[in-house]
Amino acid sequence: MDKILVSACLLGATVRYDGRHNLLEHPLLARWKEEGRLVMACPETLGGLPTPRPAAETQSRFPILITSAQGEDFTPQFLAGAEATSDIAREHGCCCALMKAYSPSCGNRRIYDGSFSGKMVSAPGVAAHELIRTGIPVFNEYELDELAEFLAARLEYSDHTALAC
Numbered sequence: 001m002d003k004i005l006v007s008a009c010l011l012g013a014t015v016r017y018d019g020r021h022n023l024l025e026h027p028l029l030a031r032w033k034e035e036g037r038l039v040m041a042c043p044e045t046l047g048g049l050p051t052p053r054p055a056a057e058t059q060s061r062f063p064i065l066i067t068s069a070q071g072e073d074f075t076p077q078f079l080a081g082a083e084a085t086s087d088i089a090r091e092h093g094c095c096c097a098l099m100k101a102y103s104p105s106c107g108n109r110r111i112y113d114g115s116f117s118g119k120m121v122s123a124p125g126v127a128a129h130e131l132i133r134t135g136i137p138v139f140n141e142y143e144l145d146e147l148a149e150f151l152a153a154r155l156e157y158s159d160h161t162a163l164a165c
Helices: 029-033 075-091 126-133 142-163
Strands: 004-005 038-041 056-061 062-066 094-099 110-112 120-122 138-139
Touching: 004 075, 029 038, 029 142, 038 075, 056 110, 062 075, 075 094, 075 126, 094 126, 094 142, 126 138, 138 142
Parallel strands: 004 038, 004 094, 094 138
Antiparallel strands: 056 062, 110 120
16 A cells, blocks of 8 residues: 655644644545554654744755744754655655645745745745655645545555556
């Protein structure tokens, strides 16, 4: 059965920058958890950042620069966390990921623009980007239906492939 990498905060782990979580209570997630399909990871803590920690945003993508509002450079920790997250996904054979929207690590479509004003830009966070780069599709908590469709299509494809053999 396909494994799904999930941002730890969405599973209730208190790893957010402010020491809280983003627990996502949804029947699909509960079913996947019961089936043993979920692999939990927090790129930021994997990269060595403490909880709580200052909020961080991506200042620049090329070259990558992620800082706090006070200018503290967290880029090395974010990059290390992205690599560790990708390693975990690969080690567990994850076919996809469910990650926290808008996070400088986990956001799959949009992240904060670096001004600490709530403005967004169309870009993935560093961990989401690393997963996508290695062929692992990333969904966010607002895309659970799309994730379920992706998993159903994979199952249907594998069933047809098995029948053809």
